[in-house]
Amino acid sequence: MLEKIPHAVGAALSGLKAGLDKTAYRTTFATVPESLGLTSLAFTDGTAMPARVSADGAGASPPLAWTGLPPGTARVVLLCEDAGSPTPSPLVHLIAWNLDPGAALAEGAASQPGSGLDLGKNSFLKPGWLPPDPPTGHGPHAYLFQVYALDRALELPERPGRGALLEAMAGRVLAKGCLVGTYERP
Numbered sequence: 737m738l739e740k741i742p743h744a745v746g747a748a749l750s751g752l753k754a755g756l757d758k759t760a761y762r763t764t765f766a767t768v769p770e771s772l773g774l775t776s777l778a779f780t781d782g783t784a785m786p787a788r789v790s791a792d793g794a795g796a797s798p799p800l801a802w803t804g805l806p807p808g809t810a811r812v813v814l815l816c817e818d819a820g821s822p823t824p825s826p827l828v829h830l831i832a833w834n835l836d837p838g839a840a841l842a843e844g845a846a847s848q849p850g851s852g853l854d855l856g857k858n859s860f861l862k863p864g865w866l867p868p869d870p871p872t873g874h875g876p877h878a879y880l881f882q883v884y885a886l887d888r889a890l891e892l893p894e895r896p897g898r899g900a901l902l903e904a905m906a907g908r909v910l911a912k913g914c915l916v917g918t919y920e921r922p
Contacts (some may be wrong), residue, residue, distance in 0.1 A: 748884065756819045759826050761882045764902050766835040773803040774883045778843065787880065789843075790808025790868040797847045797865035798917070801840035802883045806910050809837045809885040814907060815848075815887040815898075820870065820877030823862055828898050829879060831856030834889050856896040863895050870917040876920040886912040 756762055758776035776797040779785045787793040802812060812835040817826035832846050834854045843852055849863045870877045890904045 753827075756878065756880070759817045759819055759880050759882070760815055760898070760902055761817075761880055761912065765884065765909055765912055766906075768884075768909045768912045770913065771804055771806070771911045772883050774881055774882070774913045774915040775801050776915060776917070777780065779917045781915050784920065785833065785868065785885075788831070790919055792869075792921070793867075794825040794844075795865070795867035796844035797841065799841060799843040799845075800881060800883075800915070801898050802824065802913065804911070804913070805837050805885050808887055809910060811835060811886045812837050812839075813886060813890070814841070815882045815884070815901070815903070818870075818877050818882050819869070819880055820875070822874060826880075827859040827866070829851065829858055829868070830864070830881075831858065831898065831901055832898065833896070833901060837885070839901045856883060856892075856894075856898075856901055861897075861908075870919060870921055872921040874920070876918045878915045879919065881915040883910070883913045911913075 775845050776798045785848055789796055791796045814832040816830035817828055819826050821827040832853050846865045849855055855863040856921055860866055886908045887910055
Protein backbone atom coordinates (compact mmCIF):
# COMPACT_ATOMS: atom_id res chain seq x y z
CA MET A 737 0.00 0.00 0.00
CA LEU A 738 2.70 2.52 0.95
CA GLU A 739 4.80 1.56 -2.06
CA LYS A 740 2.52 3.86 -4.05
CA ILE A 741 3.64 6.93 -2.09
CA PRO A 742 5.95 8.90 -4.41
CA HIS A 743 9.65 8.57 -3.67
CA ALA A 744 9.91 12.36 -3.18
CA VAL A 745 7.28 12.27 -0.41
CA GLY A 746 9.03 9.36 1.33
CA ALA A 747 12.37 11.17 1.07
CA ALA A 748 10.83 14.39 2.42
CA LEU A 749 9.59 12.43 5.45
CA SER A 750 12.91 10.63 5.96
CA GLY A 751 13.80 12.71 9.02
CA LEU A 752 10.50 11.92 10.70
CA LYS A 753 10.75 8.66 12.66
CA ALA A 754 9.06 7.45 15.85
CA GLY A 755 12.41 6.44 17.36
CA LEU A 756 13.79 3.58 19.43
CA ASP A 757 13.25 5.53 22.64
CA LYS A 758 9.48 5.26 22.23
CA THR A 759 9.35 1.47 22.04
CA ALA A 760 8.04 -0.57 24.98
CA TYR A 761 11.50 -2.13 25.27
CA ARG A 762 13.09 1.23 26.09
CA THR A 763 10.20 2.88 27.97
CA THR A 764 7.78 0.65 29.87
CA PHE A 765 10.27 -2.18 30.40
CA ALA A 766 13.55 -0.25 30.42
CA THR A 767 14.61 -1.63 33.83
CA VAL A 768 13.76 -5.29 33.15
CA PRO A 769 16.85 -7.55 32.92
CA GLU A 770 17.95 -8.07 29.32
CA SER A 771 18.92 -11.74 29.42
CA LEU A 772 16.80 -13.50 26.80
CA GLY A 773 17.98 -14.51 23.37
CA LEU A 774 15.73 -14.02 20.35
CA THR A 775 16.72 -15.33 16.92
CA SER A 776 15.25 -15.86 13.48
CA LEU A 777 16.22 -18.21 10.67
CA ALA A 778 15.21 -15.43 8.23
CA PHE A 779 17.69 -12.73 9.39
CA THR A 780 20.28 -11.93 12.04
CA ASP A 781 20.26 -9.08 14.54
CA GLY A 782 20.72 -5.70 12.87
CA THR A 783 20.44 -7.00 9.31
CA ALA A 784 17.85 -6.64 6.56
CA MET A 785 14.78 -8.84 6.67
CA PRO A 786 13.97 -10.72 3.47
CA ALA A 787 11.22 -9.35 1.23
CA ARG A 788 9.15 -12.51 1.80
CA VAL A 789 8.20 -11.29 5.31
CA SER A 790 7.24 -7.83 3.99
CA ALA A 791 4.39 -6.36 1.96
CA ASP A 792 6.71 -6.68 -1.06
CA GLY A 793 6.64 -10.47 -0.73
CA ALA A 794 4.29 -13.07 0.72
CA GLY A 795 4.01 -11.11 3.97
CA ALA A 796 4.53 -14.17 6.16
CA SER A 797 5.56 -13.55 9.76
CA PRO A 798 9.23 -14.42 10.33
CA PRO A 799 10.26 -17.53 12.25
CA LEU A 800 11.28 -16.67 15.82
CA ALA A 801 12.86 -18.67 18.66
CA TRP A 802 13.77 -17.59 22.19
CA THR A 803 16.31 -18.91 24.70
CA GLY A 804 17.54 -18.19 28.21
CA LEU A 805 14.17 -18.14 29.96
CA PRO A 806 14.59 -17.72 33.73
CA PRO A 807 13.10 -20.19 36.23
CA GLY A 808 9.48 -19.40 36.93
CA THR A 809 8.64 -18.40 33.35
CA ALA A 810 5.00 -19.34 32.77
CA ARG A 811 4.32 -17.59 29.45
CA VAL A 812 6.07 -15.58 26.74
CA VAL A 813 4.97 -12.42 24.93
CA LEU A 814 6.23 -11.23 21.53
CA LEU A 815 5.85 -7.61 20.49
CA CYS A 816 7.20 -6.09 17.27
CA GLU A 817 7.34 -2.31 16.84
CA ASP A 818 8.60 -0.24 13.91
CA ALA A 819 10.79 2.50 15.37
CA GLY A 820 11.36 3.98 11.90
CA SER A 821 7.74 4.75 11.07
CA PRO A 822 6.94 8.39 10.22
CA THR A 823 4.46 8.52 13.11
CA PRO A 824 4.54 9.99 16.64
CA SER A 825 4.73 6.46 18.15
CA PRO A 826 6.17 3.24 16.74
CA LEU A 827 3.78 1.18 14.65
CA VAL A 828 2.85 -2.18 16.17
CA HIS A 829 3.47 -5.04 13.76
CA LEU A 830 2.82 -7.99 16.06
CA ILE A 831 1.37 -8.84 19.45
CA ALA A 832 1.46 -12.53 20.39
CA TRP A 833 0.79 -13.34 24.01
CA ASN A 834 0.50 -16.32 26.38
CA LEU A 835 2.96 -18.27 24.23
CA ASP A 836 4.30 -21.58 25.53
CA PRO A 837 7.81 -20.96 26.91
CA GLY A 838 9.12 -24.14 25.27
CA ALA A 839 7.75 -23.33 21.83
CA ALA A 840 8.99 -21.28 18.87
CA LEU A 841 7.16 -19.66 15.97
CA ALA A 842 7.50 -21.14 12.50
CA GLU A 843 7.49 -18.83 9.50
CA GLY A 844 3.94 -17.64 8.86
CA ALA A 845 2.63 -18.85 12.24
CA ALA A 846 1.56 -15.37 13.37
CA SER A 847 0.31 -14.19 10.00
CA GLN A 848 -3.38 -14.58 10.72
CA PRO A 849 -5.95 -15.55 13.31
CA GLY A 850 -6.89 -19.21 13.48
CA SER A 851 -3.30 -20.28 13.99
CA GLY A 852 -4.00 -21.30 17.59
CA LEU A 853 -1.98 -18.33 18.89
CA ASP A 854 -3.31 -15.50 21.04
CA LEU A 855 -2.80 -12.58 18.65
CA GLY A 856 -3.46 -8.96 19.53
CA LYS A 857 -4.27 -6.03 17.28
CA ASN A 858 -1.52 -4.45 15.22
CA SER A 859 -1.56 -0.74 14.33
CA PHE A 860 -4.02 -1.43 11.51
CA LEU A 861 -6.38 -2.85 14.20
CA LYS A 862 -6.18 -6.36 12.79
CA PRO A 863 -4.95 -9.45 14.64
CA GLY A 864 -1.67 -10.99 13.57
CA TRP A 865 1.43 -9.95 11.67
CA LEU A 866 1.44 -6.61 9.87
CA PRO A 867 4.12 -7.01 7.16
CA PRO A 868 6.66 -4.16 6.83
CA ASP A 869 5.44 -1.64 4.26
CA PRO A 870 7.61 1.49 4.59
CA PRO A 871 7.19 4.45 2.24
CA THR A 872 9.48 4.40 -0.79
CA GLY A 873 12.49 6.65 -0.20
CA HIS A 874 11.90 6.95 3.57
CA GLY A 875 15.08 5.05 4.40
CA PRO A 876 15.65 2.00 6.60
CA HIS A 877 13.15 1.13 9.31
CA ALA A 878 14.20 -0.73 12.46
CA TYR A 879 11.73 -3.42 13.50
CA LEU A 880 12.21 -4.37 17.16
CA PHE A 881 11.09 -7.93 17.84
CA GLN A 882 10.79 -8.02 21.61
CA VAL A 883 10.39 -11.14 23.74
CA TYR A 884 9.27 -11.02 27.37
CA ALA A 885 9.26 -13.84 29.94
CA LEU A 886 6.25 -13.61 32.28
CA ASP A 887 5.65 -15.16 35.67
CA ARG A 888 2.05 -16.05 34.81
CA ALA A 889 -0.42 -16.14 31.94
CA LEU A 890 -2.12 -12.87 31.08
CA GLU A 891 -5.87 -12.37 31.24
CA LEU A 892 -6.71 -10.09 28.35
CA PRO A 893 -9.62 -9.42 26.00
CA GLU A 894 -9.65 -11.55 22.86
CA ARG A 895 -7.73 -9.05 20.70
CA PRO A 896 -5.80 -6.64 22.94
CA GLY A 897 -3.98 -3.63 21.60
CA ARG A 898 -0.58 -2.38 22.75
CA GLY A 899 -1.94 -0.36 25.70
CA ALA A 900 -3.95 -3.23 27.19
CA LEU A 901 -1.02 -5.62 26.69
CA LEU A 902 1.52 -3.38 28.42
CA GLU A 903 -0.84 -2.68 31.29
CA ALA A 904 -1.46 -6.41 31.85
CA MET A 905 2.30 -7.12 31.72
CA ALA A 906 3.14 -4.57 34.44
CA GLY A 907 4.86 -6.28 37.35
CA ARG A 908 4.84 -9.69 35.60
CA VAL A 909 7.97 -9.45 33.39
CA LEU A 910 10.96 -11.51 34.56
CA ALA A 911 13.32 -10.85 31.64
CA LYS A 912 13.42 -9.49 28.10
CA GLY A 913 15.33 -9.82 24.84
CA CYS A 914 15.34 -8.12 21.46
CA LEU A 915 16.10 -8.87 17.82
CA VAL A 916 16.26 -6.00 15.33
CA GLY A 917 15.49 -6.49 11.66
CA THR A 918 15.63 -3.70 9.12
CA TYR A 919 13.68 -3.11 5.97
CA GLU A 920 13.53 -0.31 3.41
CA ARG A 921 12.32 0.40 -0.07
CA PRO A 922 14.81 2.08 -2.37
